[in-house]
Amino acid sequence: MMADTPQTTVLIGSDGFDLDPSDETSIIEEMAHYEQPQAACIEALKIVQRRHGWVPDSAITAIARLLGIGPGEVEGVATFYSLIFRQPVGRHVVLVCDSSACFLTGFQELRQALVAQLGIDYGQTTEDGRFTLLPVCCLGACDGAPALMIDDDTYGPVSPEDLPGVLEDYP
Numbered sequence: 001m002m003a004d005t006p007q008t009t010v011l012i013g014s015d016g017f018d019l020d021p022s023d024e025t026s027i028i029e030e031m032a033h034y035e036q037p038q039a040a041c042i043e044a045l046k047i048v049q050r051r052h053g054w055v056p057d058s059a060i061t062a063i064a065r066l067l068g069i070g071p072g073e074v075e076g077v078a079t080f081y082s083l084i085f086r087q088p089v090g091r092h093v094v095l096v097c098d099s100s101a102c103f104l105t106g107f108q109e110l111r112q113a114l115v116a117q118l119g120i121d122y123g124q125t126t127e128d129g130r131f132t133l134l135p136v137c138c139l140g141a142c143d144g145a146p147a148l149m150i151d152d153d154t155y156g157p158v159s160p161e162d163l164p165g166v167l168e169d170y171p
């Protein structure tokens with residue numbers, strides 16, 4: 001017999017997320033490429049983020065249900081990949097590489113210039129919702145250090161003087 005304890009009601013989907021039907025189809029198609037549904041997890045997260053801008057809690061639940069795995073597994077993958085955003089971000093995300101090649105070739109000056117020009121620090125979004133600034137590990141563009149990435153575009157080497165011209169392409 002169950003204990004007579006009060007129930008807590010959680011409103012699922014309270015963060016306003018609904019899995020878009022075409023994204024659901026894309027995720028199912030992605031699953032068909034793999035023997036294990038877990039292998040499609042990162043692609044599923046990217047599909048959601050591409051449309052929604054970030055990955056809310058309800059998306060984790062929706063992806064887990066679709067893949068037939070636990071939400072904890074999806075959450076683990078989302079947490080592991082630094083390019084999956086679990087909080088709202090601006091229209092454009094500026095990722096500044098702070099790994100060794102960039103660190104030795106002007107990362108600090110570049111970071112300071114970004115902070116000054118955008119008026120925000122890491123983890124913050126400009127008031128107009130245009131940019132979010134985040135650190136990132138090596139972007140694989142060490143030949144062009146110091147490097148940064150805006151959305152899907154990688155730039156390097158970037159000097160503080162280059163920044164206005166680079167940023168203006170992202171309204």
Ligand code: FES
Nearest residue numbers: 097102138139141
């Ligand atoms: S260390 Fe910055 S891109 Fe590799």
